[in-house]
Amino acid sequence: MAKKEKTVAASRVRMHELVMPNDTNPLGNLMGGKLMQWMDICAAISAQRHCNRNVVTVAVDSVEFVSAVALGEVVIIEGEVTRTFRSSMEIAMRVWAENLRTGSKRLCTTSFYSFVAVDADGKPVPVCDIIPETDMEKVRYEQAEKRRTQRLEQSRQIREMAKIFQIGERPEED
Ligand SMILES: CC(C)(COP(=O)(O)OP(=O)(O)OC[C@H]1O[C@@H](n2cnc3c(N)ncnc32)[C@H](O)[C@@H]1OP(=O)(O)O)[C@@H](O)C(=O)NCCC(=O)NCCS
Known part of the structure; x- marks a missing residue:
């Protein structure tokens, strides 16, 4: 693929989700895993908008849920590519909850997702550069x-720890 440049704005994605009963825990709040799934989809669209290739999630930075989201509230998820490297892209994610009765919005979480552009065999391929404007x-x-x-150093350390705990071996039978 010819190397070209694209703006951050061109990769920007804004998603809205209404929190339904199936998305909630017994307290009636949005489950964290469901929110992370929506964030993953939003980040994937942003990454693909930038590189126009298939992409896979390679890493998710820490996600802290600073405000619970209640049943019936709207989740607003925004993602944009902050920087590209060779085949990988960092996507900044921000999530707000909107109360439709009051119209108020509050920040719920932020995180960075890392995606890699891949070919049909799942092998990394180069992506075009990004131009930060603002x-x-x-x-x-x-x-x-x-x-x-x-992130890469933390990944290296986790792999070291995985060796100690023999993670990756067959799980024990129930
Ligand atoms: C992501 C994947 C394609 C990388 O393949 P690989 O053969 O390890 O390729 P590389 O080591 O060259 O890494 C490719 C890029 O990923 C980056 N990368 C690897 N591990 C990373 C991590 N933990 N965090 C951020 N970036 C990472 C590398 O730095 C490299 O970036 P660059 O090309 O921009 O310099 C491969 O590991 C894979 O398919 N993983 C599974 C992905 C998946 O299934 N995701 C869904 C959720 S389970």
């Missing part, structure tokens, strides 16, 4: 390099 996009672009270094 001051905030430029800050996020600069900081992305540091986040990537930390």
